[in-house]
Amino acid sequence: MIVKGLSRQILVAMASVTVAAGFLVFFGTYLAFTVLFYFSPWAEDTDDWLTGFDFIILAVLIFIALIVAALASVRLARRILEPLESLAKSARRIKDGDLSARATPGDHSLGETALLVEDFNAMAQRLQDMASDMTLWNATIAHELRTPLTILKGRLQGMIDGVFVPDEKSLHALVAQVDSLARLVEDLRTVTLADSGHLDLRLQPVRLKNEIERLVEMLDKDLKQEGFDLRLALSDVLVSVDAMRIRQVLLALLTNARRYAMRGVIEISLRVEHDQAILCVADEGPGLAPDIAFTAFEPFRRGGESGSLEKGGNGLGLSVVRAIVEAHGGKVRYAQSDKGGALFEIILAKPLS
Template sequence: MGIRNKLFVTFLATFLVLILAAGGFFFFAFEQSLSKYIDERQQAQVERLAEHLGVLYGQRGSWRFLLEEPRLLARLYWLAGDREARLERDGGGPRRDRDAPHHLTLLSPDKRPLLGPPPPSRLSEQVPIRVGDAVVGWLAYPDQEAIRDKLDRRFQERLLRFMSTMALVGLGLSLLVSWLLARHLVAPVTALTRHTRRLREGEYEARLTSPRRDEIGQLIRHVNGLGERLDQGRRARQRWFSDIAHELRTPLSVLQGELEAMVDGVRPLNQDGIAALEAQVRQLTHLVNDLHDLALADAGNLRYHFRPLDLDSLCEDAVDAVRPALERRRVTLEASLPPAPISGDPVRLRQLLDNLLQNSLKYTDEGGRVRLTLEADGDQWRLTLDDSAPGVPDDALPRLFDHLYRVESSRNRNTGGAGLGLAIGQRIVEAHGGTMSAAHSPLGGLRITVRLPGSA
């Protein structure tokens, strides 16, 4: 059974239970209230009749006038409010009790029957008839259990017919409302099913539109977000494969061209030619190693061995290693490195520092400046690397940490860069619980800011 049918049956059963419960409660409460009303009305009628009889007894001096004309009691009772007695009297017929109410009994002061049927031995009520303070007789009538059967049957029949009609109307409304509710609630689920089927078939650009603000609307927005992430992943994967193929093609093409030139005798096979080939192989090996490290970092499989260390000592070693290359390009290096104890992997952090400094070495014009500063920032250490021109456009700053991204206006493959150093560095920083960001440098080039948590 589908979810729509389940909801339909659930709503229908709920509505029917509510209708039956409400109808039963209404029937019981109304019948009890009506019974109480009839009892009170009957008592009020008999009391009014007793007052009339008291006045007549005071005028006549005895009950002879009533015994000689019994139908007078029925007329008096009708005047007191009993319309049922009038209906019976108007119906006519050779009945002995049609001239007096069949359920009233006139009793003497000592409670001997004078007129009417004998009062029942139980379920009997008696109302005194007074003239002044003296009791001149009694009116006895049975409790409603004995006299209201005919009215009850007619009332119950009418009430049951009415409730049956209302139950049928309620059933029809329940069917309609249950169907509409089930359809309304299942419609977004059906749409989500179709949408997820399209996502499974690779249509990641498909989106659902819904103005809902409830949980289903939130689910639709989450599914749309999932589709967007899948679409971004597909585009990134396509771009990633394209960039890798492009980066590998360049050194391979150079190697192929050099080897073909040597084979054809265009270029002599000497030390210079072998060195050129070795440089291309080294660049290709470096690219493959970077791709391997980045793949491990993205998969969370890049191994780290954390231990207490001094970040300033790592920075000094990295600066000493790159200083000769900077001096050859007449690039001035400034370093401010106070003691900075942290917990981290020295091999990976050294890889991070080498990538950052090599990035500045490759893309800083000759005669420029590089400044490396380390300072405390709350419970973190902030490492800032600034270099001079050329700078980076504003739209390129958020993409510097993407795989294989390079700012073509200032970077070229002759420097040996593949656009993976910053991406690998960001993964290393994130594995240490820190952050890495790029901004414009006050020196005119690029500023890289690394924040790492200090040692506890």
């Protein structure tokens, strides 16, 4: 109904303009010749003026021009209406829940109309992607929450029924599950806030070398017990960052290496290159599988069905890294290290002088 109404309005408007233009040309020409005849210096010396036959010829010519203009107007109206009709139909389908609807641009010579349709299609594609992502997020979050909640419920019910003794070991296991839930919720919060541009950062001048050394000092003993050797190659760089968030990034990368890398050296380096501070974390392998190397920073992205679940991960670690780094205006990328392992490179803003 809307499309038909729009078509009728445009056709009537263009036809009216064409007819009005025809009448304006006809009567305007007559009026112009009348003025010229009566006010010209030679008007009294000549009896020649437009005859009735002249008016007939003029009327026929204007009528032919009117027909040509009307046909051109109708054709132009159809060229304009085709993409607009497609746009209106697609908009109604999207309103009814069909996010796969797309409009047809039609004649690309109508630049603005074609751009309007392309923008509409881009908007529709983004809506569809967002809906798909939301569905995936809901399903994945439910999956992630189910395991610790099931364990908590089972253990607590067993203690109530007397199957399990509420000793210190059992309570520590329950606390570990609660910690897992808390970590998942905090990671989800960080990623969501960063995607919406509302991640709170407390920027201040920070010497990254000192922050890295303090964190490594805390983790060094545990990592050595698991067979890892931390090696540092740090330049003294002063950067405006949120120190707590940068520690969170480095901790996530070290935890990732701790879970998946082979026992050996983990190297942390910090340097200045092209007026940028570059923080790198590299291990000795095996690195990321080719099927996830380009999507490793997407939420809940895993190399296998349950790999990170078995090792205590929730699939959000690298997403948190990307969210925090991009909130600082930086970039994070993955490459293969010289030893065949994973190399995560964090590029931060220009260092302070």
